[in-house]
Amino acid sequence: MTIETELKKISKSLSLINDSQTFNKISSTNLENIDDILNDYLPLHLKWIEKGNSWIIESLSENHQLDRQAFSQLLVGVRNLYLDLEELNDLFIEVSKELDKN
Numbered sequence: 001m002t003i004e005t006e007l008k009k010i011s012k013s014l015s016l017i018n019d020s021q022t023f024n025k026i027s028s029t030n031l032e033n034i035d036d037i038l039n040d041y042l043p044l045h046l047k048w049i050e051k052g053n054s055w056i057i058e059s060l061s062e063n064h065q066l067d068r069q070a071f072s073q074l075l076v077g078v079r080n081l082y083l084d085l086e087e088l089n090d091l092f093i094e095v096s097k098e099l100d101k102n
Contacts, residue, residue: 004046007038014095024101034091041084048077 014034018026052074059067 004043007042011035011038017099021099024099026095026098030091030095030098034088034095037084037088037091042081042088045077045081045084048073049081050077052077 011034014026014031018031052070052072055067055070055073059065059070
């Protein structure tokens with residue numbers, strides 16, 4: 001199990017939940033925003049983190065010095081991942097409220 005696999009399952013689960021609801025459907029805007037975060041933004045941030053880690057290992061192995069650009073790449077990836085997970089959390093709260101109406 002990887003995070004990427006589980007993220008893809010979330011989109012599918014939300015679609016199934018929405019299809020099963022007669023009333024209180026999840027708004028298409030929230031579904032689209034969640035889908036964008038899960039399928040576009042989070043994988044991109046994970047690639048930045050992976051690339052930063054790779055550069056750090058390479059610079060320390062070859063030069064025995066930390067490459068500041070590599071560390072910045074890692075930092076930006078982690079920060080953006082955090083921000084998008086926070087946004088995803090807010091969207092899930094909104095979806096929960098939509099489903100709880102009535």
